[in-house]
Amino acid sequence: MSNKKNETVIIKRYDEAGGHAHHGGGWKVAYADFMTAMMAFFLLLWILAASDEEKLRGLANYFTPTLSDSGAASDAAADLRPLTAPGVMTGGVENTGTIKAPSFGRDNPMMVFDSRLRDRPAEVIVEYADEPEPSKTPDPAKAEDPSNPADVLAAQEADTRRREIDRMAEEIADRITSDAGLRDLARNVRLEKSDGALTVQVLDQDERSLFETGSSEISEKTRKLLEAIGGVIASQSEPVEIVGHTDAATYDAATGYSNWELSADRANATRRMLMEAGISSARFMRISGVADTQPINTMDLFAPENRRISIKLLYQAE
Template sequence: MAGGQTIIIKKHDDDHHDDHHGGGWKVAYADFMTAMMAFFLLLWIIAATDEEKLEGLAEYFTPSLSPLQGGGSQGMLQGQLVELDGQMSASEGLPPQPDMPDFGAADPLAAFDSRMRDQPPEVVVEYLPAEDAPPSPEQIEAERMAQAAAELQARRVERDADLDRIEAEIEAKIAATPELAGISDNLRFDRTAEGLLMQILDEEERPMFDTGSARIVPHTQALIEIVGEALREMPQDLAISGHTDSLRFARQDGYGNWELSSDRANATRRALVAAGISPDRMARVSGLADTVPLYPDRPEAPQNRRIGVLLQYPEPSMTEPARP
């Protein structure tokens, strides 16, 4: 060149921002996306694989340490060190070895799926007391029947106690009345399904009424008053019936056993009302003549002439309501 001058050519980039738009970040981003895809693919494989295969996969990728065997174990000394007097073995005087990490002690996949945990964490479950289930229709019906049976038994016991008390009271008053001495056999008690039937019987030597009449004799009047006093406080109604024997009795005006039995029943009703029993409790007064004899095999017997006073106290049943 002319004059011996050296020509130096310098090139300058006009854009000073090209360093920020290089291609290196794309490579890093691609590596990150690849790693994320591999990670989510691993999660999907774990979720879609059964437990047995997962356990096999975990054992394959889990490193485990086996006991190290020194070299020369196959030689004459089988890996043992020879110690000379006054010399330390190679293992003595060395610092203690640090604890090796326990590889394989825990399942690395247990963090992803609780099904893979060999020893799941202890879970304390507290059970709240369960609410009692509502009774079934069968239980309700059984309880209702049991309650009804108990109430029925209680009513039967109450009825028996009332009737026992009435009988005892009447018998005690008869025994304490001098003019009634010796006629206790004229009163008969019978318990039926309808209640307590008290029958005042006629006797040959101790008639209840004058012959062929409805007039009550004195000892019968006293007996009816005792019966009325015993029944005065009872709430049940009374049914009175008159009976005769089979001997024909008829007056010229046609007055016979039907009329006589009815009049004697009505006379007894008046005597009971006079003894303190409310007339409203008289449910029935009837004359039955000789149709219901006390001794059917002896229809002419004097005992068939009688007055029946029925205390209507029926035997309790399951369908009967309790007495108020």
Template sequence: MSARKGKNEKDGATLVIRREEGAEHGHHGGAWKVAYADFVTAMMAFFLLMWLLNATTEEQKLGIAQYFAPVNVFGSDNSGSGKPFGGTDIVSDNSAVGRAGTPTVPQVERSYPPDEDRPDEGEPHQAIFAEGGAFQNRFDTGGRFVAPRTAGAGGEDATEGVFEPERELAARAAAEAEALEQAAETIRAAVTEDPALAGLARQLAIDVTPEGLRLQLLDAEGLSMFALGSSQPNEAARALIAKIAPVITRLGKPITIAGHTDATPFRSGSGVTNWELSADRANAARRLLVDAGVPEARIHGVSGRADRDLLLPADPRAAANRRIAILVQRAAAPPATPAMN
């Protein structure tokens, strides 16, 4: 004992060794445990979210989104019984409780956002002009008005007053055809009642075609509308065009003019063909119509057909093949005639 004491008390100094418990393990307190617990909780919540996104259907996701959507639970519109949510909650009526008693996501049929906020292309549109859908205007994929329906007694749809595009188109076509027929009769009467033009009545052919009102100024043997081989109109052509111009002006419809010749060719080397002659005569008729009061903007086309559309194909050189055709076009196409089986 004395020897050991002497060693520690060398040179009369006492050596004191102090040991701190746990110092060799590097202990820094317990704060890291709290941070680690928060991290584990966050990771658990994250993986739970990933699982829910993978395990739920689109309708269930929609139900969750709508459930957590902001809503004024204390407003008068949302509390029919004076309590939040109308006095009910998501499990009070068992509508959102599964067989095991755990809340389930309610199934909904609405899309989110609502379809009315983003109408699909090509789908028929409906415009409701009365509460509860009592009156609706329906449109087809082309945007045409189909049928307004009003609710009748007992809730059934009343068919009275149903508007069909086909019926309207047919009515307009019929009214237009009647107006064209009346214009044709007016022109015939004006020509026959004029002593100066009565002899030319047989050289004016008038008919109503599917394209519109067609007026044809025809040549006859010894009575031509233009000088032979020329585009200069004679007095007969000027008088007839001046007579028909006021009537077709009142119709207010587009006009096209086509010139026609017979099959008699020009001399070789003359540099002129029936194409030039028919086009020049049609343009001469256009000038006469404009001079007689037809607005220039109403003329939608002038063409030369040469001998490609003969009036009398059996006699290609007949005088009647030389003509000017003035077409007052229809605005509404006539209804198609059903095919016969």
């Protein structure tokens, strides 16, 4: 039997300064980087949530792919042009040219991830045109005399006209929002009421284009929308004016076809659709195209709402 008292005892000591890898401080640096990235991410979300639609659109336009006139990529703000082939308008036809324009979020990139620019309830916008300010020094010769039968009759006619314009605007709005097939196009319609006319603005909105790009060919949904509007107007007898509008995007000068021709062609295409809806050709007083000279959005001349058709129902000669 061995004597345990005489056995050699070996004691192992470890240098605590070294430690093991997972006890080191490297993970703290990685964690700090992660928290910094998360802080920047939530700061970005807060900025997007606090910004209005105009600022969001400007931010989206800043990151939109662009080309210089020479065809090379450009980072100079004064030299930016929409990414498209020469001779094709902004958001050109997909199979035209050698440059493939992005289609995802093309008309309004911010709509892709901002629910405030998306998912809006169907609603036809009704606006009231600004009335001319009355003169500060009324002309006694033109002042209405309540005892004058002519003045009383004029006031009654004006009141009847206003009520009829209100009724027509409401009927057009109800016709569009009550149709499941047209409800998603409600935001493409803007009704403007004045004392002597009702103007129906049918405009591009976000990714809902009314016409084929650079063409007067009417899309199928626009056709149904114009048929619905024409069906309501056909029951009236007032004269009708149609004006075509475009944005500031232009063609190659060599083609000889400009926004003037395009806006006029779209106005005439709209006239033909309204005639198919039952409006007599004798009611059309004027069909014209004004190109990009009367934009709705003056801050962004390429904005989709500048591409529109104005259908004016005249209740009083201007």
